[in-house]
Amino acid sequence: MKTRFRSKELPASSGFGDIYDVAIIGGGPAGSTAATLLARAGRSVIIFEREKFPRFHIGESLLPFSMKAFTRMDLHEKILRAGFMKKFGGEMFGSCSEQGNKFYFKDAYRSQTDHAYQVTRGDFDKLLLDHAAENGAEVHEETAVERVTLSDEDVDLCLAANGSSRNVRARYLIDASGRNSVLGTKFGIKKTYDHLQKLSIFAHYxxxxxxxxxxxxxxxxxxxxDRWFWIIPLTPERTSIGVVLDSETFRKSKLSAEDFLEQALTEQPIIAKRMVNAHRASKVYVATDFSYRSAKLHGHRWLLAGDAAGFIDPIFSSGVFLAVFSGEECADALNEVLDHPRKARRLFARYERALNRAMDIYLRFVNAWYTKEFIEVFLAPRDVLGLPPAVNAVLGGNIGNTFAIKWRMWVFYFLVWLQRHYAICPRLTLVPKKEEPQVSPATIGAIS
Ligand SMILES: Cc1cc2nc3c(=O)[nH]c(=O)nc-3n(C[C@H](O)[C@H](O)[C@H](O)COP(=O)(O)OP(=O)(O)OC[C@H]3O[C@@H](n4cnc5c(N)ncnc54)[C@H](O)[C@@H]3O)c2cc1C
Structure with missing residues (x-):
């Protein structure tokens, strides 16, 4: 294990010489993953995070296909020691009925693990960032990257911390700055999906x-x-609950976020029944989840990873999975490019294709989710042609190019399309049946 270096001071000079192999903007899952793997490969890596960890972050439900990367980074023991809850699958409901459909990761097509984790992101991201430092990455928290200057030879970062500023140079840059997307904004290459301009309102209970x-x-x-809800168990006591809807619908309600969330949860019998004895344990958060993607994911000396590359609606909990996947792919590409710079163009292009393909898979899934027919087909599963295990595999993060999954997904989407024209599955109203409220809005809204 390398010397641990962790500081909020600006780097005076690098222990590795004047120029780092790789600089990383952002200490979330994408940045930490890339930093850990590059440092383990013996590269000089410096990572800048503008916040002090642990910091609050949404995105608490992980996918089983991240487990392999966690194994590669030797993280499982730390994750389990930290007490994060194992997650064995999911369940989906239409809000008009309490008859849901459960799926377990163990039943997915060629499942390799039966679980993922549910995590409080503040703690989880800190664990990942600490792990990067323990593996030899130089971590600077409370240090914002203010400006990036790219040249043929290197990358120059202008940093700000404690009211002072300094410049650092690196051969390559990974922008893993999340939705802030430092390079995406600088180059104006961030393209939003107009039909996915959503907003989330959520809290812990x-x-x-x-x-x-x-x-x-x-x-x-x-x-x-016109909305969907998540319920994510985080610890034996704590649960994350949120609603996602068009930002316009929320704006037109003229309600405060607190009142809107309270009302929305009370109206859902499935949720209200689970919340009879619940009380709010956090403030109510509002996050815009506008989906977007960068038109370019790499340049001569830079790569975009995680949310900085693109963000696809949170419905299928793909965010951390894509962040870890892209962090890993970036690290592998850069590790080779550092030895063979002439391979950069080919390897960076391959990285871009792999990440775009992964995002395309989720985008297609998300687009289908926002049709009513998706949930009608999903809630009437028939074990024909091995469709449920294939859908289950994609829900778990299996984005492999296997034909066996691909053709089954085509059939699944065809059924969703067919449902629009012929009722091959029962039609659902998706409107809750009127019932006496199980829980008073005051109970749901109260903060303990
Ligand atoms: C409502 C909602 C629900 C979600 N639910 C889930 C879920 O259940 N499961 C899931 O997997 N994903 C979920 N996501 C998505 C998930 O949160 C993100 O995809 C994930 O955090 C991306 O990781 P990242 O490392 O790319 O970015 P981040 O985790 O956002 O990390 C980026 C880091 O960069 C830092 N930074 C930014 N700018 C600078 C700068 N200039 N200088 C230095 N540092 C900087 C930030 O402080 C931040 O810590 C959800 C998202 C939303 C909006």
Whole structure:
């Protein structure tokens, strides 16, 4: 293990010489993954994070296909020691009925693991960033990258911390700055998806009832007619609950975020029943989740990773998976390019194709989700042609190019299309049945 270096001071001079192999903007899952793998490969890596960790972040439900990367980074023991909850699958409901459909990762097509994790992101991201430092990456928190200057030979970063500024040079740059997307903004290459201009309102609650055993670890998704909800168990006591809808719908309601969330949760029998003894344990957060993608994911000396490359609606919890996947792919590409700079163009282009392909898979899934027919087909599963295990595999992060999954997904999308024209599955209203409220808005809204 290398010397641990962790500081909020600006780097005076690098222990590796004047120029680092790789500089990384952002200490979230994408940046930390890339930093750990590059440092382990013996590269000089410096990572700048503008916040002090742990910091709050949304995005708490992980996918099983990240497990391989965690194994590669030797993270599982630390994750389990930190007490993060294992997650064994998910369940989906239409808000008009309490008849949902559960899926378990163990049943996915060629499943390699039966679980992922549910995490409080502040703690999880800190664990990942600490791990990068322990593996030899030089980590600077509370240090914002203010400006990036790219030249043929290197990358120059202008940093700000503690009211002072300094410049650092590196051969290559990974922009893993999340939705802030430093380079995407600089180059004006961030393209939003107009049909996915969503907004989320969410909070943490204590005392939400849940099933016994592994069913109590599942992420629940509830699809309403113009919104959807998540319920993510985080710890034995704490649960994350949120609603996602068009930002316009929220604006027109003229309600505060607190009142909107309270009302929205009370209206959903599936949620209200679970919240009879619940109370709010955090403030109510509002996040815009406008989906976007950068038109270019690499340049001569830079790569974009994680949300800085693109963000596809949170419905299928693909964000951290794509962040870790892209961090890993970036690290592997750069590790080779540092030895063989002439391979950069080819390897960076390959990286861009791989990440775009992964984002395309989720974009298609997300587009289908926002049709009513998706949930109608999903909630009427028939075990024909091995469709449920294939859909389950993609939900778990299997973005491999296997033909066996690909053709089954085509059939699944065809069924969703068919449902629009012929009712091959029962039609759903997606409107909650009127019932006496199970829980008073005051209970849901109260902060303990
Ligand atoms: C409502 C909502 C729900 C979600 N739910 C899920 C979920 O259940 N599961 C899931 O996997 N994903 C989910 N996501 C997505 C997930 O949060 C992100 O995809 C994930 O955090 C991306 O990781 P990242 O490392 O790319 O970026 P981040 O985790 O955002 O990290 C980027 C870091 O860069 C730092 N930074 C930014 N600018 C600078 C700068 N100039 N200088 C220095 N540092 C900088 C930031 O402080 C930040 O810490 C959700 C997202 C939303 C909006």
């Amino acid at each position: 204590d005392g939400v009832s849940r099933a016994e055993g592994i069913d109590g670890t599942l992420t629940a998704l509830i699809r309403g007619i």
